[in-house]
Amino acid sequence: MGRAPCCEKTGLKRGPWTQEEDELLVDYINKNGHGSWRSLPKLAGLLRCGKSCRLRWTNYLRPDIKRGPFSPEEEKLVIQLHAILGNRWAAIAAQLPGRTDNEIKNLWNTHLRKRLLSIGIDPQTHEPTSISSPLMGPVKRPPVSPSTRHMAQWESARMEAEARLSMESSLLLAPSTPLPPIKKTNPDYFLQIWHSEVGSSFRNITTKSEKLTYSSPVSQASVSGMTIEMAPKPEVELSSSNLEVEPESDLEKMKIINIYAGFTHSSGSSEVEDSSDTALRLFFDFQGQNDMSFLEAS
DNA sequence: AATGCCTGCAACCGCCACAGG
């Protein structure tokens, strides 16, 4: 019994690729494109299975692959994205140009996971393994489903970015009022992700898996003459026992989500600071350990 | 110098989703 092999394995080479094989594959794809991976090996003169060719190309031979060690910024981004997306390596890789899902998966399993563990952070939940209460001592957090937690982190950052855009928009619309110094922010990173394929897939997943108990209308923000339509919010499941008061504002909703997700920080500040930084801290909820200095530790 | 252990990474495996017939 058993599943039929993905391709005829008899007579096919396995294991590490030789330089000659690499050259054959690259030459063929450069001239003809990969077309059907199944038929490619025969056409390219390779004794490999199509799947193996595809893997070799996507993980190693593709011209746009960035080789070499990950920078600290890339590592931080991987951790933050992992907090949002979980083990969806392909989605994470999509946000790191030139990096492959396999590379990121290896980085996580060999470096980042261990570093998080070494500082007492659960690499799966991105939460401390235990929290301490002045009255009760160390207390285990109530379990929170990964999808809810990731969704909540997404939502927190998105709301904050949205609030910042609204604030900037209102300031731009009222030029007579003295403008407080606003930090110049690059295009908001998390809004970019939110509106990217990653955000889209994430919204789809949460929409499929979570029941709706609240939603807010599509909102718009106008910045520098550019109208940005905010995507509908992902749907959130909050049981009636957890949610007794209908949230009035996005801020209140955010607080509720954070409480529901087991967050302890106060994210409801009315001050609009650099939302990217704030969002990073929200994503990287380390219970007061917001610096990423551990990344420098080997 | 020899041996064993550890680590990092390339490659493989099995499952899933999707498109086309």
Next chain:
DNA sequence: GCCTGTGGCGGTTGCAGGCAT
């Protein structure tokens, strides 16, 4: 709606090189 083929994804494995003893 079902079946089949294909591509893509995430988990796991195996090997080579580095390091410690």
